[in-house]
Amino acid sequence: MTKETPRQASVNVTYQKKVKSKKAGGAKKRPASVMAEYNEGFSYTDPASGESDTISITLTNIDLRWANKWMPKKSDKLTAKIIEKSWDKQGKKKTFYCGKFCLDDLSYDGPECTCTIGGLSVPEGNAFRSTGRSKTWKKATLKEVGTEIAKKYHLKLHYTGGTIKLGTIEQSNEPDSSFLKKVCEDYGMAIKIYSGKIVIYDKGAFEARKPVATLKPVDLQDWHYNTTLVGTYTGARIKYTSGKDDKEMKCVVGSGKRILNINEKVESLQEAQLKACAKVNAENEKAVTMSVTIMANNRIAAGSTIRIKGLYELSGKYFVDKVTHNIGPDAAYTMSLELHRCQKRITKATVMKEYQGQKKAVATKKATAPPAATEALAVGDKVIVNGPAYWGGNGGKANQCSNMTMYITQILGGGYKYQYGVAKRKGGTRYGWCDKGSLKKA
Numbered sequence: 208m209t210k211e212t213p214r215q216a217s218v219n220v221t222y223q224k225k226v227k228s229k230k231a232g233g234a235k236k237r238p239a240s241v242m243a244e245y246n247e248g249f250s251y252t253d254p255a256s257g258e259s260d261t262i263s264i265t266l267t268n269i270d271l272r273w274a275n276k277w278m279p280k281k282s283d284k285l286t287a288k289i290i291e292k293s294w295d296k297q298g299k300k301k302t303f304y305c306g307k308f309c310l311d312d313l314s315y316d317g318p319e320c321t322c323t324i325g326g327l328s329v330p331e332g333n334a335f336r337s338t339g340r341s342k343t344w345k346k347a348t349l350k351e352v353g354t355e356i357a358k359k360y361h362l363k364l365h366y367t368g369g370t371i372k373l374g375t376i377e378q379s380n381e382p383d384s385s386f387l388k389k390v391c392e393d394y395g396m397a398i399k400i401y402s403g404k405i406v407i408y409d410k411g412a413f414e415a416r417k418p419v420a421t422l423k424p425v426d427l428q429d430w431h432y433n434t435t436l437v438g439t440y441t442g443a444r445i446k447y448t449s450g451k452d453d454k455e456m457k458c459v460v461g462s463g464k465r466i467l468n469i470n471e472k473v474e475s476l477q478e479a480q481l482k483a484c485a486k487v488n489a490e491n492e493k494a495v496t497m498s499v500t501i502m503a504n505n506r507i508a509a510g511s512t513i514r515i516k517g518l519y520e521l522s523g524k525y526f527v528d529k530v531t532h533n534i535g536p537d538a539a540y541t542m543s544l545e546l547h548r549c550q551k552r553i554t555k556a557t558v559m560k561e562y563q564g565q566k567k568a569v570a571t572k573k574a575t576a577p578p579a580a581t582e583a584l585a586v587g588d589k590v591i592v593n594g595p596a597y598w599g600g601n602g603g604k605a606n607q608c609s610n611m612t613m614y615i616t617q618i619l620g621g622g623y624k625y626q627y628g629v630a631k632r633k634g635g636t637r638y639g640w641c642d643k644g645s646l647k648k649a
Contacts, residue, residue: 215292216503216540218242218249219302220264223284224277237277242266245273247321251287251305251532255509256397256410257388260328262287262308265321273322274315283310285326289532289540294503303505305532306402328400329384330360339380347373349394349407356383357405368396368409369584369618371481374474395485397510408510411488412618414526414549415586415634418514419506422499428541429500432521436465439494442553443467443487445479459558460484480556488552495548497525503532503540512549524549554585587633588615589649596639597625606639612649613638 222237248265262285266273273279287305294301308326315322329335344352349371350364357364360383371394378386387405391398397410442461447470448454458479459466467487473479497515507513509530515522525546534540584590592613595605616637617628625640 212293219288221286253509253530259400262326268320342378421514423517440467443483445469445483461553492547497546594645598639
């Protein structure tokens with residue numbers, strides 16, 4: 208009878224010291240084997256949006272090397288991995304790559320002079336986060352702005368979502384990191400920095416994805432649930448008057464009594480609709496939240512969804528806003544999750560009007576007007592399909608559709624010709640892949 212190996216987890220951290228010579232502080236590189244001798248605790252934080260990935264490693268300092276010749280410096284580099292053995296399957300070894308980090312924070316605690324190093328997944332140096340820049344962007348798309356900023360810092364851009372036209376926007380003595388974050392959030396997109404990449408994606412589309420795991424009460428080592436009406440809304444209203452041509456635009460999304468009033472510059476009704484939807488959806492993520500601690504499950508990452516089951520009215524589908532991996536000196540490996548409940552997102556306007564001076568409305572659009580700034584189609588939309596629906600991939604076998612009613616279940620990046628996944632029922636099994644030209648909103 209084969210003896211079972213217990214679950215094991217360990218941290219593999221490589222430390223690259225930024226020095227001009229070996230005399231300036233000892234060896235340039237400290238391999239994982241050396242770091243393991245000093246490691247007393249490790250955490251890796253993976254946020255879904257608005258922040259960079261971070262790590263924190265606590266080092267024993269009994270020989271005082273980490274306060275002397277090995278004294279860490281800002282911009283030293285770290286690479287981190289988590290090694291699992293017999294975690295999901297007996298005898299199986301898995302490596303979870305956390306990423307590359309620049310040392311950003313350093314602290315010591317006595318009397319043992321314990322050293323704690325914090326690392327941030329951002330470009331080397333402070334320019335991306337700290338240097339103010341000014342530029343006027345005209346008729347650019349969000350992807351174009353992201354691409355230009357990414358290239359400036361030798362990063363790659365990973366963009367998932369429709370084409371978002373920004374019109375004219377001003378970057379006024381603002382660091383590129385905070386500027387790009389604000390633009391993404393204004394238009395309902397999520398952004399994060401991870402291992403040499405700027406990742407921009409449609410959070411609504413990610414919320415619509417299938418849960419990667421189901422958690423029951425027995426899986427939860429600790430949990431907290433909160434629900435509130437404060438700061439949550441059933442709709443939003445945005446109204447803007449242009450002093451240049453005395454044009455007034457009004458856009459209302461959603462309905463009901465709890466309406467969020469937004470005072471913001473917009474250049475078109477489509478921009479007003481997109482910004483209003485983005486703002487109210489972001490606020491409503493606070494309506495139902497949970498924080499849970501579980502035994503590590505690396506299928507769960509920030510930006511994925513999970514299902515909570517067995518907690519009665521607290522159960523449901525949740526979006527993972529943040530994951531913190533924790534490995535203690537005893538090799539206990541847990542994950543802390545910050546969640547918000549997935550709910551129907553507001554994507555369309557109920558009122559879209561444009562006025563010129565004191566005249567009556569010169570342009571009125573009904574609630575069925577699609578959000579043109581996101582290529583008019585979104586996950587969950589009901590569409591009429593006329594054309595091929597490829598079920599074997601692009602250029603593979605296809606079902607010919609004639610005036611068929613379908614629902615969009617998935618949207619790939621703009622680099623795909625057949626990027627719209629459709630199903631016969633909302634959220635159902637995918638029937639095939641279509642191009643934009645064969646789809647029409649029902």
